[in-house]
Amino acid sequence: MPMGFIKLKQWMCRSLLLALSLTGSVSAETLLVQKQTLEIAPFTTFNGETIAQVRVGYETYGNLNADKSNAILITHYFSGSSHAAGKYRADDAQAGYWDAIIGPGKAIDTNRFFVVSVDTLVNLAVHDPNVITTGPASIDPKTNKPYGMTFPVISVGDFVQTQKALLDRFGINKLHAVVGASGGAIQALQWAATHPGFAERTVAVIGPGFKLDAHSIAELDTWLQPIVLDPNWRQGDYYAHSLPNFGLAHALRNVTIAALSSDWLDKQYGRQWHDPHQSPAQAFQHAFKISSELLKRGFDRAAVVDANHFLYTARAYQLFDVSDRVPAMKGRFLFIPAKTDRIFPPAMSHQAAEILRKNGVQAEVVEIDGGMGHLDGVFRIQLAGQAIKDFLQ
Amino acid sequence: MPMGFIKLKQWMCRSLLLALSLTGSVSAETLLVQKQTLEIAPFTTFNGETIAQVRVGYETYGNLNADKSNAILITHYFSGSSHAAGKYRADDAQAGYWDAIIGPGKAIDTNRFFVVSVDTLVNLAVHDPNVITTGPASIDPKTNKPYGMTFPVISVGDFVQTQKALLDRFGINKLHAVVGASGGAIQALQWAATHPGFAERTVAVIGPGFKLDAHSIAELDTWLQPIVLDPNWRQGDYYAHSLPNFGLAHALRNVTIAALSSDWLDKQYGRQWHDPHQSPAQAFQHAFKISSELLKRGFDRAAVVDANHFLYTARAYQLFDVSDRVPAMKGRFLFIPAKTDRIFPPAMSHQAAEILRKNGVQAEVVEIDGGMGHLDGVFRIQLAGQAIKDFLQ
Structure with a gap:
């Protein structure tokens, strides 16, 4: 990681930051990005229900070309957001989750592609100031x-609807690719199902197949x-009362446990105790560190x-x-499972690719093994950088 | 399965039932068994706490020979009991969980071996009339x-303590083998750790290693x-109040989900709805059948x-x-993992066997693949019948 950044200039809302490390040499380029808002009013769900107005946040990286043929859509995972790359401020502690592969000169090269990333409806992190979404916590x-x-009830088809509406506003009528991890892979394959051929390429990272x-x-x-x-x-009716955050914290903990490999968890926590002076053998209340x-x-x-x-x-x-x-699906497909993924094991990707090939559609599988399990698809995505870059040629 | 049984004779407390099917031919032999009780008073736990009195149930199958050299201990899994084989009554709907491999002429041949199976302390099913155990629900x-x-707090070392006490009362000072599935495999390996060589053979089915x-x-x-x-x-203090059975039912459901393979669950439930008229797409309260x-x-x-x-x-x-x-362990070891087990994947057994072999101890691995996941070790154990039989020679 570079030791510091000097902000040089910000173009439009999503320009390049040329970052100089403390040694003075150019060591990294970090996109500076801004959240924007898409509003759709009214919105009719996939199941035919009407919502007076929905709003979702989005980010874009790079520039749309004249014939609007260079767009790539990034779709995010279960607990993620549209913040896929860059930083909001140069001194942000962390960049977007896929910053390793999205940016100038990177696998998804923002010098070449116009990259669009959209918050899902009913996004978990509705109280995160950098997430814009509409769902049960919104005011009716x-x-x-x-x-x-x-x-x-919202379906993945509705996530795709909002993304399609955004692309329509840009005048984009085809995608160079749609690329997503986990829930994002699900959205990418929903695109292939709902709008066959709209995306010329589909990249499903750590996904479940169809x-x-x-x-x-x-x-x-x-x-x-x-x-x-x-x-x-209280059956969901808690907004005027104490929040169910005790249950919610356990739910979020469940996601983390599932998303990490046994090896990674064992290296990180092993059989350590929460308090070295309180043995779990002495009282049920004494916890292991992982707990x-x-x-x-x-x-x-x-x-x-x-x-x-x-x-x-x-x-x-x-x-x-x-x-x-599946029989209607068009374009080319790349599946990127993670070897130690317990949520969506690699066999699911291999099976999906095989089904596509049987239907005469080009599909390949590239396994990655970063040792983290499911989260290889987020934190070890650079292992698939070259494969993604090649696939996007 | 035979269509019916005719009870011929019951010897002692655990004699043979020669069952005749409705066709009249001898199609199965079913042990008739009875629960017995071991009492230890006082009991000092592995961690040095004293319990005034503990009681655990046990069953035996076959007969102890004169020199007391033919005993095999069966240790049970997390939610199991000592009912490993036979039936309490000829018309019981189900026999003990490992009846496929324990009985006259079976892999663990009760014509040859004296088989002992003991309820664990703090056994889950304390209100099952066929389980005898001591734990938090017992009267202080x-x-x-x-x-x-x-x-x-009770440890697996305490399970082993009660089993050892029972064997002591029989005058048994060595075991031909200790054999257990899942939590029972854990107990078997605890035996190898606490009483090295007491069991000449250790069979760890669907276990986690060491x-x-x-x-x-x-x-x-x-x-x-x-x-x-x-x-x-209520922090465990519910005995005079409503029971936490809502949470408990969810906990038991969690065990079942973990113990079954994805393929088995998908074949059994697929994406079916609980109520064919109530689509999960229409309301959060509408459930899938698996749920x-x-x-x-x-x-x-x-x-x-x-x-x-x-x-x-x-x-x-x-x-x-x-x-x-591990360096103190003696005897021969057989590990029997199940190929699609998500709780304790086969790699754990292979690793444990390798560690033993590096320590100069004989250890082999036989994988089974009954398609059920972890529960292959219970419901598909007959797939390992020959391997167990050979190992016990």
Whole structure:
């Protein structure tokens, strides 16, 4: 990591930062980016329900060319946001989650491509100032109170609808590629199902293939279980009361456990105790370190997350099934599973690619092994950088 | 399965039933078995706490020979009991969980071996009339009320202590083998650690190797999480109040999900809805079939399970770590992992066997693939029948 940055100039809302390290040599280029807002009013859901108005945030990196043929859509994962690359301020502690592969000269080269990334509807992190979304925590104009569980069920098809609406406003009528990890891979394949050929290339990183199977549906139930068990959840009607953040913290902890490989967790935590003076052999209340630390992170994270949004996002993915749309799919496909992924093991990607090839569609699989499990698709994505770069030629 | 049974004769407490099928031919032999009780008073735990009296149930199959050299100990899994083989009554719907490999002429041949199986302390199913155990739901003689969370933490070493006490009463001072699945494999390896060479052979079916790693500790946390989140749990002090069975049912459901392979769950449930008229796309409350059915089974099961016993059993296994005792281990070892096991994947067994071999101890691995995941070690154990039979020669 460079030791510091000198901001030189900001063009438009998403210009380049040429960063000089403290040694004075050019060591990195960091995009400076800004969140923008898309509003759709009214919005009709995939299931035919009407919402008076929805707003979602988005970011763009690079410039749209004259014939609008250089757009790449990035779709984000379950607990992610549209902040895929760059920084809002030069001194941000962290860049967007895929900054390793999105930027000038990188695998998804913003000198060449116009990259668009959109917050999902019912995004978990509704209280994060850098996330703009609409969901159960939003105010229902009919009641001037949060929708709660009266908000209509949202599907991945609705995520795609908002993305399509944004591309329409830019006048983009084809995508060079759609690229996403995990839930983002699901959205990418939903694009291939709903708008066959609109994206010339589809890159599905750490995805489940063309549907969520029974176990994945149940795994999402396991994740959300502590929320609905929290008495503060009150069937979703908690906005005027104490928040179900105890359950929510456990739910967020469940996601982290599932997303990390056994090896990674064992190296990080092993069998250490939370308090070296309090043996878990002496009292049930004495915790192992892995138990206390991941729960603490869950509580920290819960501060910007809405519990009902978690439930709605989980349901959106549970509903994913485009397996009957495969015969209509067009373009080229690249699947990038992670070797030690327990959520969506590599076999799912291999099976999906095989199904496409049987349908006469070009599909390849590149496995990565960064040792982190599912999260290889986020934090070790540079391992697939060259494969993605080649695929986008 | 035979269509019916005719009971011919019952010898002692554990004699043979020669069953005639409706066709009249001899199609199966079923052991008739009876639960017996071991009492230890006082009992000092592995961690030095004293319990005035503990009682555990046990079953035996076959006969102890004159020189007491033909005993095999069977150790049971997390949610199991000592009912490993045979039936209590000829018309029982189900035989013991390993009836496929324990009985006259079977892999663990009760014509040759004296087989002993013992209920664990803090056994989950304390309200099952066929389980005898001592734990938080037991009456503390000091207060005449259930111990609740004042019951001392129990470890796998304590399970082994009760088993050793029982063998002592029989005058058995060596075991032909100790054989267990999952938590039973953990107990078997605890035997190898605490009493090296006492068992000449150790068979660890679907086990974790010599310790629970960080992820397995966290997985047990995930299982028990709904109990501690249930407001009826009241920090374990619920015996005079409503029971935390809502949380407990979810906990039992979590175990089932983890123990079954993705393929098996998908074949069984797929993406079916609980109610064919209520699409999960229309309301969050509309469930998938896998969600409702496995939870219903959890509620059914919860009727005989105590929530605190679940917590104590989970902690006992979380504490398991005999990795530093491997150099002392003696005898021969057989590991039988299941190919699609997500709880303790086969790599754990292969690694454990390799460590033993490096220590000059004979160890082999036989993988089974019954398609059920972890539960292959229970419901598909006949796939390992020949391997176990050969190993016991």
